[in-house]
Amino acid sequence: MLTFVIYKSILCVVIFAISLGVAAYSTWWERKFAAFLQDRKGPSRAGPFGLLQPLADGGKMFFKEEIIPNVSNKFLFILGPSLFLLTSMMTGVVIPWGKDVKIGSDIFSLQITDINIGILYVLGVTSIGVYGIMIGGWASNNKYSLLGAIRASSQMISYEIAMGISIIALVITAGGTLSLREIIAQQDAGLCNLVYQPLGFLIFLICAFAETNRAPFDLSECETELIGGYNTEYSAFKLGAFLFAEYINMFISSALMAGLYFGGYNFPFAHEFYNALGLQEGSAIISLIGFGVYFAKTCIFISVFMWIRWTLPRFRYDQLMNLGWRILIPLSILNLVLTVVVEYFRGNIIL
């Protein structure tokens, strides 16, 4: 029992640290990537290749003067960014980062907790994340903030529907389990879910962009219309918390895409590879390689987020709503019907 508690605590701290580290270095990579696409150099002064830039930015955020508008609700003003950061950190707990490690008779899983409704848990926590933006935007007592907050949350609610339906189709393909651990594990033997769910993946990808408020759907912080959007009145680390949470959300949704559709820690010919190296099932090295593979896939998706940000211009608000309600939702329902038909003929659904 004691080893279990100690192990889980260490795992929590490690995953917490990795999330924060990835979020910090995503900002660096975003700038480097933007610079590459625009034929510039990007951050290059702080450390080699500008690698210390996130530390400099973070330091700046911490030491800036904190301004709280005196007409706003102080408690809610602080609660907003805290809630947003909290919920973005909470989604990470159900992601299994690698295969179980067996040491003696003890089994250590690289997942903080395996909830048997893992995907629904992620959806639930994401839907709570909306409150951070809404409370923050409202408590700022600024019309632009309120408009930004309302845009952000109506966008997140609208795209949650299409996302949910595309996940239902995925769950049918995965044999009716909602646990992330089982969904990733069952891609071990056969093909990854992308093969069965290409349309579902596309819908999920678009919805992930909208859920994380990333370009081309970053209407909540549309500078030309709203100054800074929901975070206009925020300064110092409260602004930092909002920005940071956005990068953590991006990391988690990348990890979800890599896990749900691209097999997570599995890769082609994994068993042959492990056999060639002479590794036993449950050895720590297998888990480590699996974690590396999963992490690499996640990083590729993070790069896709950035690539699209610097390629596509921002949507107009009515276009965004049209896309969500008139195209993505009917498309995801079509995908669901197609999935059921295909699975019926594959013999996975018995009427």
Added chain:
Amino acid sequence: MLGYSITQWLFGILSFLAIMFALMVVFTRNPVNSVLYLVMTFFCIAGHYLLLNAQFLAVVHIVVYAGAIMVLFLFVIMLMNLNEETEQQKTLVTKMIAGLIGGVLLAVMVGTLKGAEQMQLAQGGASQIGMVKVLGVVLFKDFLFPFEIASVLLLGAMVGAIMLGKKEIKS
């Protein structure tokens, strides 16, 4: 711990919080705070579902009520810009009538609960009744017809809402 199990402690704490937040919804002056306390109440109720081993119901409760419906409530209240200063003072008659109606509702609920049949549920820890698979089978086999009727009812409400919304634009 004082002769109670952890589940009983959790039940007590959650019930206390749920009732406290529910009272705060009514007593707080600011409508936005009211909505936020209502969200907290929903979380406590979701906690009760978890104690009953109904994880699916708990998460759906959070996604639907806290994550969607209450956000829309919050929208409306934030846009209407209701503040403590602008809130109308109710007259004494309104307060008395509201109290009376609330009291009658309470009497009805107490009466219903008193007449309700007592039954023993399966032990929470071992019960599978709230699991997604069990729930799905029950909904789509035993209760398919009421389930579909409920969805038609919701569809009707949705169409009605859209019709009402459209009428306003034309005039």
